[in-house]
Amino acid sequence: MGFQAPQTAFWISRLASATALALSLAACGPAGTLIQNNSGGGASIRPEGTEKPYSSPVSVTGSYLRLQVQANFVRFNDDSNGGTRTGTGSSGNPYKQGLVTTETRPIRRAEAVVINNANENVVQAGHTDNLGQTDLQIPNVPGTYRIEIRSRADNTYLKASILDNPYDKNYYRLYRNFTITSGVPSGTIVGVLGGAIVAPHNGASEGGAFNILDNILIANDYLRTHVQVNDNAGTADYCPSSICNVNFTVAPKVQVYWTKGLSPAAYYGSPSSAISFFASSSGGGIYTGLYILGGIEGSVCADTDHFDNSVILHEYGHFLEHVYATSDSPGGSHNGNKIIDPRLAWSEGWANFFQAVALGRPFYRDTQRNAECPALYSSGTASYYTARLSFTDFDMEVQQGTQDAPSLTGEGNFREISVSRVLWDSITGGTQSAPYGSAGNTDGTAADLGFAVIWNAFTSLTSSSISARSVGHLHSSLFTMLTTMGSSYLNAWRDDSYADSSKPLVREKQHRDVRDFALPLTPQSVAHGSCVANPNLANYTQPDWIFTSTGPKRDTTNSQGYIDWSDLFNTNDVYRYYYDGSANRRYVRLFYKKLVGDSSGITNPWDLDVYVYNEGFVFMNSSDIVKKSERDYPEAVISGHALPATYTGSEVIDFSGLSPGFYYLNVKAYFVGSTAPVRAGAQYYLENGNGDQLCP
Template sequence: MLRIQNLILFLLLSASMSCSNKKSPPVNQAPRSTPLCQQGPAPPSYCDTIKTYTGNVTTVSGTATYKPREIINGILSGEVTTPLPIRYAEIEVTDSNGNVAQCGETDANGNFSLQLPMDSQTYTISIRSRANNNHYKAQVFDAPERKNLYSLSTQVTTTTSNITGITLTASATGNILSGAFNILDQVLKANDFLRTQVGACPFSGCQQFTVAPNIDIYWEKGFNPATYFDPNPSSPASFYLMGYSCLFISGGNGTSPSTGDPNNEDTDHFDNSIILHEYGHFLEDVYSKSDSPGGSHGGNRIIDPRLAWGEGWGNFFQAAVRNSPDYIDTFGNTDGTNYGYIFNIPLEDVSTFGCSSSPSKPGCDLPTNNGEGNFREFAITRTLWDLFDDATETGDNVNASFPDIWATLTSSTGFLDPLTAFRSIGLLHERQPALTGSTPDDWSSVQTLHKQNINRTQFAQYVTGGSCVNYTLNSKGYSFFIDGIDDPNDTGSIDTANLLMNADFYHYKHSGGGLTIELSYQTDPSDPDETPSEPDMDLYLIRETDALSSPFKVSENYIDGNINTSETESISISNLDPGNYLIVVIIYTGVNDSGGTIGNTPNGLRFPAGSQTYYNILANGVTLCPSSL
């Protein structure tokens, strides 16, 4: 009998705990377009031509600043006391007819000095939410369908040779103009961080960082970008669109800018952790290679290692740029009545975070078994942080290893190796020693501390045809072995399965054409550790872009219930495209819904994980064996 499971792919853009009433957009609000950066009008040209005037001129000088809200104890509070400079941002000066009269940029302190004709005319000076220089390249727009930049503006009349002391300040209240400039400044901070760390990366094959390519960022006060995917989203979202160099930051939970309430809703324009996390995804996209399929991740359970790596990297990157071992997402602010934090997760010391009493608390994510850290988002985050930080603590005697990480991410024999696929932190551990010089940093103490598997044997082990008898049972040779566990958190779906203990994953390269994958397995009836019971094992075939919960092909037959006989699962495809595939062997621990008893499992009860079991995988009749690329 064929067992059928519902397999659902979740695309989780952001998590939110704040609540608000859903409202429909005004009737005169035009429907929003698909959020692809290429759609909508072309952005205005960058103002970079500095004009020289002869005769009488007026020199106009001043300072552009912004006042973000500051986060105190995880709470988004009032504006900072001392304004921050708007650094290296575009300046456009126009005359009363809208013609461009001068261009420029602010400096590192937000200062500017511009020359205009001394002709008693009125000019508008606009500091724009954009930069295109050797420091950083980014544009903060309102929406893809409009592509309006934000401007901090003032007017001057050129009646004297010098106009000085102009101070422009973007506020965190009212139109929240400082939100746009805070987002912009986080991009500069990220670029400065990378120049400091790997501007002169010491390893061969490591990409020397100068300045990142341009990124388009969209943000509007009050507006929830999740509206692009759901006309009535339940919670706000900030997200990066892979392949488009396009980032969206939540301005509230409104389905239009006018319906949001930033003082009482989840916003991210002052949540630097969130902005930098998403920018980390952009860097991974343009400098490295990501295989993350997306999906649900709450920082409290075992998940697909591809997803765990992508989110763990983003979590780490924001902390490294901020030089602060935490990850914070706020909602509301102290000007409202509904405020607090969605999460405030420590990356260094979790002793006061309540993980001992509540190990499934989001952000704890503490592994218990060796190798489990590769399957947990925050175990990966803390691994990377401990490799980077200067602290020396029990189990962590490594520091300043960011160049090692960057070299592995950006090298053609690291994450950019065209032969590899299904990338995870296991690939980072595996390739780092060979890519970082004759005396690479020894990561072993941190790997042990966070229960990291130092290669890909537990996820995406490469297999090819061969002869590899590692186990013998009833005079038959087997290549692989599994001994599952009964996990109380496993409800029978792959989303809740213990992917470390109850599943094995193999990277298989198919040259094209017909393919038959066969799983043959046999339980050891003399298991000395427990009363022998037969696991119900299934076979999945996953394409590179598939989530584990959305396999391309499956074989899910019930076992015959006889521990003394071998079992088989088989997938056949008549014409399969060449490429990389993930073969998944997984123990089914869901409910027996066959209508009768199978083995020792009555109808309506869950199957046990079973005893130690040996198995072979065959591709077109050829036994597959572990190998290396």
Template structure:
């Protein structure tokens, strides 16, 4: 018996597969045998996994997972171990860019050992865990008998598809596909900048379903980055929604991890779709995530697969060009589709059809510099306006060409972090000349809290005294105060009535108060409702 801290699949018949457990059990007839004297072993081989391409055609609006086009890819930069009795690590190594490894160990000749490749990279540190099995690290393994000298042993993680569904015990490729997409994204940045990536934990399980509840039971809602945990969750329930081979989805969520840890995100979250007039914080955050997936992966077509009435289908969109009729019906700073195509065009090459408006081809390093520099430190909130303002300040960037490209997506000629140059964006902000300040205004129901119509921004300079923010309405409003993206106070406790909080301000520092409406009318028909806001200082 081998007891492992990792969830382990075997590619041989000599080990009972326990896809979700922590224990690998020997099958009948697989005894330990007699252990002879210690011998030295040099073990080498290759670790691979099945990659299934996800496809989507914007022209036909259809797609699927192409199991018939499966390719075998190397498992790169992962930890591989030989485990002896009581899970003792006898030897370990790291696979190279081709998935190859070599390690040395000493053990009793004839003894049984386990060779396991963990779904965990070394540089940067990314590991895929099973959130429904005590956060065990996924792995693929096989059992070996110790033999002196040079021994070759490959490991392969198969996709487990039988032609009509998954063999639940053989979905070994899933965590390695997730890992490889995120590793690809990380290496693209590391190729242009010395990025200080923090460790990342990713949660995948065949039980992960699109329902909200307990993540430990697989109720994760959707594939997402969790800011509170600083971890990523990925859907995996066969017959419902599986995302492990949806590379753009995986890199999109990885992009949120990057943003939260190395850049900055003021994204309020919530649902979003093409045509929505979003709050500019979520329009940037989701558009950035989409664009990053296309920049870092070989294709500009974003694909998300799922099951619909028993059939495996897909939806998606092309970041290179909009379809006819367009999927970007409300272009500009409040559209994630405008943002994503603008950001993608900043990096991609110029085509003949784009030559009239796209004369920008920026290295990934320049985009990185903006994200970790001015976008991270902006005094405003993170929008496409703050990004463009920071971009124009980078050495060698042609501001006029950036403006021409932005104009194609109905984004103004940005000249400040507040959006000056774009009348729609700058009107979101009310610049206060001093405190105290009070105002009243109107919000619109029938829209989610992350829509443009439900948010207002108020900007002021700290006095060094205690600042009090109060909002009231007959309907549900919330208030939030930020200083360079850091929350210094918030309140959203009541459905009606007054919300209030206080915080000590720093003299000379810039603060942004965000007032958000949460009212949804019964029939979702837009209805106006009023609010009052006051900001005072003592």
């Protein structure tokens, strides 16, 4: 019995290893793009590797034996003692929280292969069962063999591979040798000496790889259980065949890259940054797949994610979104205590929610260090500690005051934790099985819809007619489905008057449409103020749109004076607009003035600017801004674009030179700088150069 490290496992953070890596690169062949660096040297992007094929089951004829082996992995339990602190905080008995105790679990549904050591022939292949056991028929031929348990699966329960990196694509394996002697009767059950084969949580830490694999199985098991057509109203996961028509089986294959001691940030040149991520496309030497944090610069006592079940399933949630729903998230940095791009909030909020339902616990936990790390002193608690959390758990039932609770209706669509909570509160309720029943409903909000209809709405987001996908799109789709399911379901979920906070949409202050971000605008040949009402926007006030005097929030700046964040809910409006290339659509004009009825006592309204972004934009990324008009108020009249009566400000976008297609119009209230004054409220509207109104 023994373990074998990945055959070419590497984390090259050492000069001593540089030569080896250079040689390895030289062997990569001509594929890849040559790039230059300013030292005069050059390096190729490493091409994506090819995973070794799965072994096929072998049909055994004649005398056979049944090989039964138990395979387990050990992991730190990220919910040790319910996540509460243990220890006394003394130097010999430090506080611990997070990865505190270990537990042994079966390696389930993983590839299991029996190999003849004499000739390396595969004599049988299959997978472990749900208890981590094999039952493989092998030829009853004397000799020395080994059984390998590999960190991957390709069966009806699970399709996933945990590999060392995207270039070598080596799986992890546990193996044990055994001998077949002569004279054993056919059909005899045989095992291997030494008991269960175990992947450890420390040392080589293959337990990390198998824990990742097990979490993906947990996700698939959850989906198999809950995503089924169910025509029985009033039961758990009710999802009638009139709207739900798919029973989940197993998700497509996913490749996960993990190496102990290595941060995936090393794949883009920042090896000391702790990060896990999902890449839905390839570029820059990063290839499609999940990347899970195995440590930093060889250490597992800074931050790891291979035992952070929430993080693993969060990233897998992104994979599911990519496969089953389509994502428009611009990705990148996000923080649960901020108003962020609603495309990002939706994607991250979904992933947070999915890990919670898959794990059956209403929180998201990210840990650091573990109980086997050296104790550190922390004067704040006058104590020593070893294991800790990266941040306090996100609780799906609790709003955290100023950190993640929306304050205005519509704001929840821009907050990732709010998105997570609204989904959790939508599925949980009295008819659902534990732990999704009412026992854990501490916030008094539980629409009791079950998961199946949420999944159905989620998968409807693949529609090509949708863009800039956010939770508003999900809500819109869900609204249609709940209308079919019946008013009791619909009314448990929403209250369009926003009075009853026991409804998830009300509690989380979310709109069930996209009125606050990427609302499509269509030119209408009507007079200003006469847009035809859009029936899909409940209780929507027609333009003029407004920024009140106290609405916009000051942009934040970094230490160099750059604007690094702007409030997309309060300070910006974003609309989707189709430029058809015609002369009538060449200009988009913004006209604005001081808000009628403004009582601020301030003379000048907010200075409004317009930026045009391309599809898939990152907000405030200069390279995604294709046009802009950002003059200072008061603005001179631009020739050919006279101000309408009573309007005092204008910006004009000239689309000439741009290809016909969809663009995003960002109307931004300028509010930056330490001495920036608050302005009077502003009201505005948008029209084409020929006077056609841009209507929602």
